[in-house]
Amino acid sequence: MEGWVALYIFMLAAFTGVEVISRVPSILHTPLMSGSNFIHGIVLVGAMVILGMADTSAEIIVGFIAVVLAAGNVVGGYVVTERMLEMFSSTGRKKE
Amino acid sequence: MTSALDFIIPAAYFIAAVMFIYGLKAMSSPVTARRGILWSGAAMLVAVLVTFVHPEVKGNYALMIVAIAIGSVAAWWTAKRVAMTDMPQMIALYNGMGGGAAAAIAGVELLKASSGAVTMDLATIILAVLGGIIGSIAFTGSLIAFAKLQGWMRKTWRFSGQQILNLLVFVTTVVLGAVLVVQGASTGVLIAFFAFALLAGLLITVPIGGADMPVVISLYNALTGLAVGFEGYVLQNPAMMIAGIVVGAAGSLLTQLMAKAMNRPLSNVLFAGFGKADEDAAGAAASGEMKSIDATDAAIQMAYAEKVIIIPGYGMAVAQAQHKIWELTELLTARGVKVSFAIHPVAGRMPGHMNVLLAEAGVPYDVIHDLEDINAQFPTTDVALVIGANDVVNPAARKDPSSPIHGMPILDADRAKNCIVIKRGQGTGFSGIENLLFFEENTRMLYGDAQKVAQALISGVKSLG
Numbered sequence: 073m074e075g076w077v078a079l080y081i082f083m084l085a086a087f088t089g090v091e092v093i094s095r096v097p098s099i100l101h102t103p104l105m106s107g108s109n110f111i112h113g114i115v116l117v118g119a120m121v122i123l124g125m126a127d128t129s130a131e132i133i134v135g136f137i138a139v140v141l142a143a144g145n146v147v148g149g150y151v152v153t154e155r156m157l158e159m160f161s162s163t164g165r166k167k168e
Numbered sequence: 169m170t171s172a173l174d175f176i177i178p179a180a181y182f183i184a185a186v187m188f189i190y191g192l193k194a195m196s197s198p199v200t201a202r203r204g205i206l207w208s209g210a211a212m213l214v215a216v217l218v219t220f221v222h223p224e225v226k227g228n229y230a231l232m233i234v235a236i237a238i239g240s241v242a243a244w245w246t247a248k249r250v251a252m253t254d255m256p257q258m259i260a261l262y263n264g265m266g267g268g269a270a271a272a273i274a275g276v277e278l279l280k281a282s283s284g285a286v287t288m289d290l291a292t293i294i295l296a297v298l299g300g301i302i303g304s305i306a307f308t309g310s311l312i313a314f315a316k317l318q319g320w321m322r323k324t325w326r327f328s329g330q331q332i333l334n335l336l337v338f339v340t341t342v343v344l345g346a347v348l349v350v351q352g353a354s355t356g357v358l359i360a361f362f363a364f365a366l367l368a369g370l371l372i373t374v375p376i377g378g379a380d381m382p383v384v385i386s387l388y389n390a391l392t393g394l395a396v397g398f399e400g401y402v403l404q405n406p407a408m409m410i411a412g413i414v415v416g417a418a419g420s421l422l423t424q425l426m427a428k429a430m431n432r433p434l435s436n437v438l439f440a441g442f443g444k445a446d447e448d449a450a451g452a453a454a455s456g457e458m459k460s461i462d463a464t465d466a467a468i469q470m471a472y473a474e475k476v477i478i479i480p481g482y483g484m485a486v487a488q489a490q491h492k493i494w495e496l497t498e499l500l501t502a503r504g505v506k507v508s509f510a511i512h513p514v515a516g517r518m519p520g521h522m523n524v525l526l527a528e529a530g531v532p533y534d535v536i537h538d539l540e541d542i543n544a545q546f547p548t549t550d551v552a553l554v555i556g557a558n559d560v561v562n563p564a565a566r567k568d569p570s571s572p573i574h575g576m577p578i579l580d581a582d583r584a585k586n587c588i589v590i591k592r593g594q595g596t597g598f599s600g601i602e603n604l605l606f607f608e609e610n611t612r613m614l615y616g617d618a619q620k621v622a623q624a625l626i627s628g629v630k631s632l633g
Contacts, residue, residue: 073355
């Protein structure tokens with residue numbers, strides 16, 4: 073990928089991130105932080121690629137660790153966010 | 169076949185990126201939040217599945233599946249069991265794992281470059297190194313944050329010259345990174361680089377006090393996002409770039425909002441800390457004595473009040489008293505008392521943490537108010553009931569210019585006609601700062617575990633018939 077294209081992607085993504093969060097009520101800050109924490113779990117994809125093309129044993133070991141950690145990020149992030157949001161939706165129903 | 173994959177793989181990553189942004193957007197409103205995480209979850213599933221057929225993935229499939237299974241099962245098992253009060257440290261832990269994974273990716277790529285297996289252009293190697301530094305700091309920093317909030321690490325080590333040591337370690341990390349960029353990676357430098365980067369994360373986080381942890385966790389969340397975005401460039405994976413940078417930017421904004429809520433610049437959180445200042449500032453301004461009250465009298469006072477504001481803090485959360493407090497609220501409301509909840513932006517161990525805990529107890533949103541909404545109401549309030557909150561109601565923030573928290577916006581509980589503080593003992597709170605509120609003329613202390621006290625208050629109100 074050309075460097076300039078990457079720079080445009082970074083710039084647009086940064087604005088998107090700020091824009092998406094800027095009007096969030098503070099009651100949702102914790103689930104949101106946890107949710108964004110889950111989303112950077114996309115690092116799992118990179119970790120899988122790294123392990124998939126690892127040749128030497130050092131690369132395999134570090135790649136293996138990367139996949140374990142990233143999978144923890146994904147699954148842990150998802151489960152705790154889901155658990156928190158579940159409570160918010162039940163509160164919402166009670167109010168209606 | 170290959171040509172089909174050439175289209176399917178980028179298309180799947182693209183769809184995943186769209187769904188991540190949509191999901192994050194949906195998570196920013198309570199009505200659609202649940203849908204948001206489901207969308208993001210589906211996006212993740214698509215991205216992970218398609219990676220199995222990624223052209224660069226040539227082997228190690230069995231190892232991959234084993235590694236995913238280990239990470240997933242361990243995280244699933246812990247995440248299902250953790251209590252809502254302990255949520256912040258688990259979020260820190262999972263975040264740290266993501267940072268560690270990003271750093272490990274940088275490690276393998278630089279290792280490949282050092283053996284000549286891949287060649288990197290300048291931009292790639294710079295971003296690989298940057299992602300390596302940031303990811304490593306987020307990794308060890310988050311682990312320390314976890315250990316502190318979990319109570320495994322109570323001390324905040326401070327010694328003279330600490331900041332100089334931290335600076336030295338950080339500068340050494342950057343210099344080693346620069347060597348990697350200029351000279352190309354060599355295994356020895358690579359190992360030293362990561363050792364120093366990991367050490368920097370430890371050293372930066374160790375002196376930070378518990379009261380500042382919300383900001384720190386949010387900061388490391390943003391850093392992990394950045395690291396993931398940078399490693400996405402290294403691997404030429406736009407989904408990682410987009411998702412990582414979106415989280416990095418969103419997290420930076422959240423961190424800023426929180427630092428603002430505490431009226432402390434971020435540099436202050438990272439490099440100063442409450443603990444140091446309180447030795448000379450705290451206690452000096454506190455005069456008078458704390459006057460205690462028993463639960464029955466407190467119950468009577470509230471039952472015959474017109475307006476009560478409840479200010480929950482972490483002390484309520486650890487005692488798991490939120491359900492009892494809601495029961496008490498319902499009893500009071502039935503008697504015609506107007507009860508509201510006032511929540512400080514940094515109450516709990518994470519921003520919005522208290523809202524999660526109240527949601528768990530079934531408290532509806534419409535009785536919960538933010539600081540800006542409710543502060544004007546305190547002068548007309550009969551009883552402000554403070555439950556295990558400390559710094560967020562400390563009038564020293566307004567009155568005492570020498571206090572380390574001076575200038576921080578607080579809930580004006582001291583302006584209510586009466587203030588009842590539920591607290592376990594006379595000690596200072598998490599930040600170690602003496603609370604002037606406890607010595608005010610109209611404040612009464614109600615000592616005890618928040619759950620037991622709440623039960624006593626419930627019985628007290630019930631006995632009035």
